[in-house]
Amino acid sequence: MATYIGFLRAINLGAKRKFPKAxxxxxxxxxxxxEVETYINTGNVRFDTTLRSRAKIEAALEKAFEAEAGFAVPTIVFTQKELSAIADEAASYGHGGKHYVSLLKDVPTAAAVKALEETSTADEVARVGGRAVHLLLGENYHEARLTNAAIEKQLGIATNRNLTVIRALAEKWC
Incomplete structure (x- = not known):
């Protein structure tokens, strides 16, 4: 058995995409x-499985989520080791502002990473590590151009969590 952490994209937004923890x-x-556990109502779930293929795990979850919720729920899965590495990498940035992490379904190409990171400014910095994009934002973070939507346009399906949640999940589940 191996333990994985799944991140559900675009749930509990508006009246039509409600998907409670239970x-x-x-x-x-x-x-x-x-061994299923959830953490806060933003689509974070820990589970054990004998499956080893991330693609098969994500496909099985997406099929089950659509059957239960009645709408498609893109799902991004990480191993405990991968999630720990994302949380640990965040510490290396030493950023004192708002720090969000966009979790990617697929590994981006080097060209796509370069193009995204080149859009960084003094107030908005994107740093890509594997399937995680660290968004280091300044005081006007609520007006940022570097959002999960912008990340998805360049790198594909992603879901976003703030660093506090990423660290809490790594501490709790890894």
């Missing part, structure tokens, strides 16, 4: 995974 856990168990 329903998420039910769907994960229905997909055949065990």
């Amino acid at each position: 329903a998420i856990a039910k769907a994960v168990e229905a997909a055949g995974f065990t």
